[in-house]
Amino acid sequence: MKRLIALLASVPLLLGASEPRLVPDVSDTQIDIAYSFTGAELLLFGAILYPGGRAPTPDTDVAVVIKGPAEPLQVREKAKVAGIWVNHASERFRSVPSFYAVATSRPLSEIVSPRTAAIYEIGIGNLLLSPANGSSASEQARFESGLVELKRRSGLYAEHAGAVSVREGVLYRALVPIPARVPVGRYTAETYLIRNGHIVAAATRDIAIGKSGFERFVARAAEDYPLPYGLAAILISLLMGLAAAWGFGRARR
């Protein structure tokens, strides 16, 4: 149902020749995680084109949404049982974005109606996580807020109000921090042009975040060749133990 609404809502975008168009770009379409990776900063910028050389409208707002690959998750809730805290209840979610950051030119509630924000999944509170347990709505909401709070605390979900600057209604730029513990995969950067609480233009760019070099080699080896990987780990620890015994033995003599 929500998808249908989204489709209907985008009809004016497709038809509206009189509406402006977005030309987005990102500083990196490929982020490599190497040994020294401590996070990155993604610069998203672009131009707003007005058809027929019309003068730019000043009250134009831009929202940029960066989403990581969605994954199914199980969320567990702890409760005190017999004096100790144990996991007691759980909820499954079918599609949870592994990363979600939204940058806006002004606070989200000021530029877009809650209804539109929900349709386009703009804002941390508007994600469609698809709970799959069939539990009651209040229970689902409890687990959803727990999950979102957890993601927010680890820096994987973030809202950056005011991080987008729009210059004279034509050029926009946003700087979005990517934390070090970002999951790998294909990311999308969606840019929305917002006027009078409505979305008038949208554009998407893809970003690939992957481990590179040695980190990629190690991660793939652990996943694809578990036996040689385990043997290599043992060999390394044996050799390091031997080396230390030998080295210190020599130093003592």
Place this chain on the structure above:
Amino acid sequence: MHLYLPIAGLSVNALVIVLLGGAVGILSGMFGVGGGFLTTPLLIFYGVPPAVAVASSATQITGTSVSGVLAHSRRNGVDFRMGMVLVAGGALGSLLGGFIFHLLQKTGQIDTIINLLYVALLGWIAIGMARESVRAVLAARDGTPVATTTKRHRKWIAALPFRWRFYGAGLYISPMAPFLLGFVSGLLTVLMGVSGGFILVPAMIYIFGVSARVVVGTSLFQGLFVTAATTLVHAMTTHAVDLVLAGLLLIGSVAGAQIGSSLVQKVRPERARMLLAVIVLAVAIRMALGLTWRPDALYTVQPL
């Protein structure tokens, strides 16, 4: 300097991890215990996923045990026959442990089980060690010789059939007893990332009556094989061994173990044991409190 851990999926301060490994290595060299009891919770506290912390600290203990075994075997301090029986039991135990770990990970109770096991085991060992070392310190102060009654092994062990001679340990008992002990320690090593030394050393002294000369060396010998098997089991089932993390820990701990083994010769042994008992007790109390305090994250997430 920050380094990215490819399996744990986060970047850590390399110096902090090396120093942590070093501190744990010193303890291990001084007292002949693995040190996983400190590494695992500290890594989890640092933000490393629990499975990765457990698996990688097992890899670290392997390396730390190697230098210990080498030092002890030079002084004939290893009963290789008993060691091999313990290893055989340990291999079977760690296989079953890997299976249980996988099962518990699915039901979501792994962290509670690990914590409960930790508290129970550490508390039991700490209290036992404290009692023994306080008695020894008091005896030394009074000038009375420590009661060194040659405690023979328990009756039920003597009743087991097919006895073997273990010359280093000075025992004539059924290999089933050390096999069973190895099995239990292997099981716990996989589940907790703790080297079996914590169980082996007290059990060999107080249950089997193994001669004190070979206890630590034999325990380290067994721990070396069991943690190696544990690493392999984790690599095959949970894919949670982080080579970079283990390598950083190893740099500190293999050096620390050597420093610790020379340090311990300057401290009186009963004082050293009392110190360890205090450390272990503090860890146990902290973990027990952690179970009853309201956790700061009520929700946890696991990929499906």
